[in-house]
Amino acid sequence: MAQVKNRLTPFFENITFDREDNEMILNFGPQHPSAHGQLRLMLHLQQEEITKAHPDVGYLHRGMEKMAENMIYNEFMPTTDRMDYIASSSNNYGFALAVEKLIGLDVPRRAQVIRMMLLEINRLMSHLFWLATTALDIGAMTVFLFAFREREYLMDIIEGYCGARLTHAAIRIGGVPLDIQDNFITQLRTFLDKLPQNIKDYEDLLDTNRIWLMRMEEVGTISTEMALSWGCTGPMLRASGVKWDIRKEEPYELYDEVEFEVPYSDKGDNFARYRVYMQEMRESAKILYQTIDMYQECVKNNQTELMAHSPKYISASKLDIMTQNYSLMQHFVLVTQGMRPPVGEVYVATESPKGELGYYINSQGGPYPYRLKLRAPSFWHTGILTDLLPGHYIPDVVSIIGTTNIVFGEVDR
Amino acid sequence: METAYLIETVIKIVVILLIFSALAGIGTYFERKVLAFMQRRLGPTNVGPYGLLQVAADGIKLFTKEDIVPTNVVGRIFKIAPVITAATAFMAAAAIPFLPSFTLFGYEVHPIVADINIGILYILGIMGVGLYGPLLGGMASANKFALLSAARGAAVFISYEVVTGLSILAPIMMVGSLSLIDFNNYQIDNGWIVFAQPVAFILFWIAAFAETGRTPFHLIANDHEIIDGFGTEYSGMRWGLFFIGEYANMFFISFVIPLIFLGGYGDGSLLGALALLGKVAFFFFFFLWTRAAWPDVRPDQLMWLCWKVLMPIAVLNILITAIVMM
Numbered sequence: 001m002a003q004v005k006n007r008l009t010p011f012f013e014n015i016t017f018d019r020e021d022n023e024m025i026l027n028f029g030p031q032h033p034s035a036h037g038q039l040r041l042m043l044h045l046q047q048e049e050i051t052k053a054h055p056d057v058g059y060l061h062r063g064m065e066k067m068a069e070n071m072i073y074n075e076f077m078p079t080t081d082r083m084d085y086i087a088s089s090s091n092n093y094g095f096a097l098a099v100e101k102l103i104g105l106d107v108p109r110r111a112q113v114i115r116m117m118l119l120e121i122n123r124l125m126s127h128l129f130w131l132a133t134t135a136l137d138i139g140a141m142t143v144f145l146f147a148f149r150e151r152e153y154l155m156d157i158i159e160g161y162c163g164a165r166l167t168h169a170a171i172r173i174g175g176v177p178l179d180i181q182d183n184f185i186t187q188l189r190t191f192l193d194k195l196p197q198n199i200k201d202y203e204d205l206l207d208t209n210r211i212w213l214m215r216m217e218e219v220g221t222i223s224t225e226m227a228l229s230w231g232c233t234g235p236m237l238r239a240s241g242v243k244w245d246i247r248k249e250e251p252y253e254l255y256d257e258v259e260f261e262v263p264y265s266d267k268g269d270n271f272a273r274y275r276v277y278m279q280e281m282r283e284s285a286k287i288l289y290q291t292i293d294m295y296q297e298c299v300k301n302n303q304t305e306l307m308a309h310s311p312k313y314i315s316a317s318k319l320d321i322m323t324q325n326y327s328l329m330q331h332f333v334l335v336t337q338g339m340r341p342p343v344g345e346v347y348v349a350t351e352s353p354k355g356e357l358g359y360y361i362n363s364q365g366g367p368y369p370y371r372l373k374l375r376a377p378s379f380w381h382t383g384i385l386t387d388l389l390p391g392h393y394i395p396d397v398v399s400i401i402g403t404t405n406i407v408f409g410e411v412d413r
Numbered sequence: 414m415e416t417a418y419l420i421e422t423v424i425k426i427v428v429i430l431l432i433f434s435a436l437a438g439i440g441t442y443f444e445r446k447v448l449a450f451m452q453r454r455l456g457p458t459n460v461g462p463y464g465l466l467q468v469a470a471d472g473i474k475l476f477t478k479e480d481i482v483p484t485n486v487v488g489r490i491f492k493i494a495p496v497i498t499a500a501t502a503f504m505a506a507a508a509i510p511f512l513p514s515f516t517l518f519g520y521e522v523h524p525i526v527a528d529i530n531i532g533i534l535y536i537l538g539i540m541g542v543g544l545y546g547p548l549l550g551g552m553a554s555a556n557k558f559a560l561l562s563a564a565r566g567a568a569v570f571i572s573y574e575v576v577t578g579l580s581i582l583a584p585i586m587m588v589g590s591l592s593l594i595d596f597n598n599y600q601i602d603n604g605w606i607v608f609a610q611p612v613a614f615i616l617f618w619i620a621a622f623a624e625t626g627r628t629p630f631h632l633i634a635n636d637h638e639i640i641d642g643f644g645t646e647y648s649g650m651r652w653g654l655f656f657i658g659e660y661a662n663m664f665f666i667s668f669v670i671p672l673i674f675l676g677g678y679g680d681g682s683l684l685g686a687l688a689l690l691g692k693v694a695f696f697f698f699f700f701l702w703t704r705a706a707w708p709d710v711r712p713d714q715l716m717w718l719c720w721k722v723l724m725p726i727a728v729l730n731i732l733i734t735a736i737v738m739m
Contacts, residue, residue, distance in 0.1 A: 026557050034637045048561065048712060137637045139628055139709030145452040211629050211708045394561070395638050395711045 023051060026394075030059045034137050034398045037408025039382065041397065043389070050397065053389035055382050060412035068372035072338025073099050073173060076372075081167035083376060084410040086129050087122035089158075090352040092171040097252060098348040098359035099173045102341045103313050108305035110298040111175035112254050117188070117291045118161070118170055119253075120284045124195075125154045126353035126405075127281050131202060134274070134402035138215050143205055150191075150198050157187050173339075174314040175307035185292055195285050199278060206274075216271035220388055220400040223268055230387065231380040234355025235280065236404060239273040241266035246351040258290045273403040313339040338367035354378055354405055376410040425526050429506055437660035438468040444701050451705040475656075478649035485555035486646065494553060494643070495651045498546030498658035502665065505539040508532035509668050510594050512689065513681030525594070532592045533585065536669060537578060540624060544570040546658065547633050551643035562642025565712050566633040572719040573623035579727035580616035583734040584673060593669075597677035607674040612730045614674045616723055621666045623715065626659065628704040632712050667696035 024045040029035035038059030044052035064083070068076045080095045081088040093115060100107065107115075128151040135143035155165045160181050162170040170176065206212045222232065227240035237244055245262040247255040263279030265272035308314050315334050316327040343365045349358040355377025362371040381404040389397055442457065442465065449456030457464030482488060509532075510525040529535060544566060551563025584606050585591060588599045600606060607614045623630040634642035644655050671677060671692035679685030710718070 024557060024560075026561075033640065047564070135708070139631065139635070139637065140707070141448070142452050142705045145454060149453060205706070209708065211710050214710060214714055215708060393711055393713060395635070395709070398637050 028397065030056075034401060036133065036401055036406055038412065039401065039406065039408060041385065041389075043394075043397065045394070048393045050389050050392055050394070053386055053397075055385045057379070057382060057408075057411050060408045062413065064413040065372055065374060068369055070368060072367045073341070073369070074334075074338065076369075077172070078167065078169045081169055082409055083374065083413060084126070084352060084354060084357070084378070084407050085166055086407055087126035087353045088166065089118045089122045089168045089170050090126075090350065090357065092169060093119055094348065094350045094352065094357045094359050096171050096173045097350060098346055098361050099341065100308070101348050102344060102346045102361055102363055103310070103339075105174050105308040105310055105313065107175050107308050108303065109254075110179075110295070110303045111306045111308075113291055113294045113298055114176045114180055114306075115171060116253055116255070116258075117180070117288060117295070118158075118168070118176075120288045120291065121154055121158060121188075122168075123284045123353045124281060124288075125151050125158075127277050127284070128154070130277055130353075130402075130405045131274075134399070134405075135202075135206065137398045137402040138212065140206065140209075140212065143202055146198070146201060146205075150195070153187075153191050157184060157191070160184060160187070172307065174310065175305075177306070179304075179306060180295070185295070188288065189292065192285050192288055196282070199281055203278065213271065215395070215399055216274055216403075217269060219270045219392065219396050220403060221267070221269045222384065222388065224266070226384070226387065227268070230384040232355070232384060233377050233380070234351065234353070235273055235276045236355060236377075236381055236384075238262065238264040239276045240268040246349055246356060250349070252348075252350060254291075254294065257294070258287050260287050270399055270403045277405075313341070340365055340367050349375070352377060354407065354410070355381070374413055376413060378404075378406040378408075378410040379413075382406050382411050421522075422526060425524070426507075429511070429526065430503060433503065433506065433661050433664060434657060436664055437657045438472060440660040440663065440697065441471065441656075442468050443697070444704075447698065447701040448705050451702075472653075475650050475653035480649045480651065481646075483555065483646050487553040487555075490549050490553040491646075492651070494546050494550030495647065495654035495658070497549065498543060499654040499661070501539050501543040501546070502658040502661040505536045505543075505665055506661075508535045508593065509665060510597065510672065510678070511668065512686045513678040515686075528592060528594055530590070530592050532594075533581065533596075533673070534591050536665075537574070537581070540577075540662070541570070541574055543658070543662070546655065547643040550647070550655070554643065554646040556646050558639040558641075559643050559645050561639050562633050562645075565639075566643065568712065569623055569626075569630070569632055569715060572716060573620045576616055576620040576719055576723045576727055577624065579724065579731060580613045580620065581673065582727075583613045583731050584610050586731070586734055586738060593672050593677070596673055597679075600676045601680055605674065605676040610674070610730070610734070612726060614670075616727050616730070617674070618670060619723065621670065622700070622703070623719075625662045625666055625700070627663070627700050629707040629709050630715055631704075631709050632715060635709060637709075663697060663700055664693070667693045667700075670696050 026043045026045055028041035028043050030038040030040040035041070040056040040059065042054040042056060043050050062082070064079055067079060071079070077092055077095060080091040083091045128147045132144045132147035132151070135147070158168055158170070159165045161178065161184060162168050222236065222240045224241045227237050227242065232240065233244070241264065243262050243264040248262055260283045263276050263283065265276055307317070311327070311330050313334070315321065315331040316324070320327040321331045341363045343363060345360065345362040347358055347360040349356045356375065357377060358375030360371070360373035360375070361369050364370040385400070385404070388400060392400065445467070446456040457467040460466040460470045482491060507526040508529055510523070510528070512524040514521055514523040516522070547566040548563050551559040551566060554560070584596070587606065587609065588596055590596070626633050634644055644652050647655065671689060675692050678689040
């Protein structure tokens with residue numbers, strides 16, 4: 001039988017259109033400038049209108065869940081940074097909290113406050129980054145650079161704390177490794193005092209901008225049912241009319257002690273998501289002000305503990321390790337062999353900037369997790385593109401990918 | 414035809430070509446600097462004083478880059494397309510009076526290559542031909558993003574030709590000539606046309622954004638949606654020709670708007686000449702300003718704007734002008 005010449009050419013590479021009703025199949029990504037990482041979308045097009053969309057993920061897959069099975073618990077912490085690399089402390093935190101729940105650790109209050117500060121700074125960083133990239137995708141180039149400057153200040157603060165700007169690894173199982181540096185609070189306060197004016201700058205450029213409204217309103221509308229059935233969480237769900245925030249519903253850390261609103265909208269379109277993100281930035285700033293007060297209270301009450309006290313799982317303080325023989329032995333075992341959480345399984349969900357970030361850990365009592373499952377919100381928000389994109393035009397693909405705020409480190413893991 | 418005239422014309426052509434090729438380069442420098450200052454950053458600073466030699470560096474890069482012609486492209490058309498863009502941009506310049514006539518060494522120089530009596534028609538026609546650059550380049554590239562860009566290009570250019578033509582019709586009715594020099598002289602006696610035809614001015618200005626493919630109508634090469642559109646498969650100087658064409662077009666449009674609507678170079682004095690350059694600079698700056706401030710529209714919204722908003726207004730404007738003139 002004669003070989004067909006282009007038999008091995010994949011079907012989606014049609015450049016000639018043989019049949020009259022043939023659709024153009026466009027490979028949008030994985031190297032597309034607006035694909036936010038490594039998203040590959042296979043789009044069926046009628047002119048510029050999309051009739052079918054098929055997101056294809058996996059171009060950044062590193063097998064993190066499998067990697068976790070071959071690492072002791074503390075060893076896995078820096079790997080979690082590489083999930084949602086825009087807000088890496090929130091990944092660290094989710095993992096730390098899951099292991100703490102598994103063991104049943106109580107984290108000292110001062111560490112909790114520092115963790116909340118880091119989490120909210122990360123949320124702000126992530127939202128600023130979201131605003132920057134989405135605005136750039138739609139063509140509002142100036143907003144991109146404006147938002148990046150503010151993000152830079154936050155990265156400087158984080159850098160002062162843990163030395164890293166992007167992959168922080170700033171949280172440990174059982175607490176935090178360090179106290180915040182001397183100028184942390186001053187820097188943070190300066191930033192927070194300026195933030196409302198900065199947010200107003202962005203809104204002045206965008207909120208009443210008719211082209212921005214034309215591109216955002218009534219585009220990419222997700223109904224409440226659709227959001228729920230596709231497993232949307234975070235701002236995606238809140239913009240679709242469900243006032244659901246894990247920080248409120250199942251408060252972890254000290255979120256039940258701080259006051260903040262959960263912004264939501266029932267429109268479900270791009271613009272609703274944009275408004276939700278902008279409001280969340282304001283709420284984060286509100287939380288950060290309160291954590292500063294809480295931290296200063298801790299200082300006043302002389303609560304200096306930063307790591308939980310649990311010799312079986314957590315190394316003692318450096319002072320104890322250096323002075324007490326038993327602590328040194330414990331430390332040696334914990335570093336070389338790793339902690340051995342009790343047999344059991346745990347699922348812990350936290351509200352990461354992008355939605356519900358869940359860690360499922362199954363422990364068989366060994367130093368390695370038997371199974372570790374990561375539930376990353378962006379993965380589900382990528383799935384919804386299948387249903388969301390048909391009927392829209394190519395430029396809307398860009399704005400919808402933008403407002404779903406997917407990060408591929410997290411989708412592919 | 415006398416030899417002196419021929420020599421003079423050739424010199425004019427060479428001067429215009431050189432000046433505007435250079436301006437296209439410097440235009441990119443201005444764009445980067447203006448955008449940078451609006452966006453709290455510095456722009457080019459490293460090459461030369463204030464980054465001025467960045468233009469030269471870019472030029473060297475474009476000239477020395479490998480010239481790639483991908484496998485499946487239609488070779489000849491692929492190669493000719495950038496030339497069309499650049500050539501038509503410069504051909505349109507032939508009917509534009511850049512400055513008032515002046516005397517150089519006792520010889521009167523008219524800084525216009527050819528004062529033809531259908532000047533405006535010629536400019537519009539040549540700018541219409543400019544469509545073939547992106548269209549052919551996009552269709553010959555064997556790339557789907559380029560193909561989409563070609564389709565968008567055809568739709569946008571053809572639609573906005575209508576707005577350009579209709580909006581300019583009312584001033585033409587008032588002046589009764591198609592020569593830009595006649596336009597200039599008419600405005601010396603009767604005041605700037607923009608005061609009599611504000612609607613036509615704004616329509617023409619909006620259409621200019623679409624014709625040059627600038628933000629907010631930056632659709633045919635919108636890098637966020639269709640990579641670089643028709644330019645995706647091009648590299649080196651072939652791509653550079655598209656680029657020069659785009660920026661030269663911006664400069665020429667910036668000349669045409671003040672010449673038609675804002676009094677041109679006035680009575681031909683030095684002050685008038687400087688005023689014209691000032692107006693040109695303002696319109697060029699306005700292109701950059703818009704880019705810093707506005708997002709892009711969608712192609713279907715652009716079509717909606719053209720056929721449902723701008724064109725009816727343009728037609729009404731012509732009707733009203735005609736009734737008033739009667």
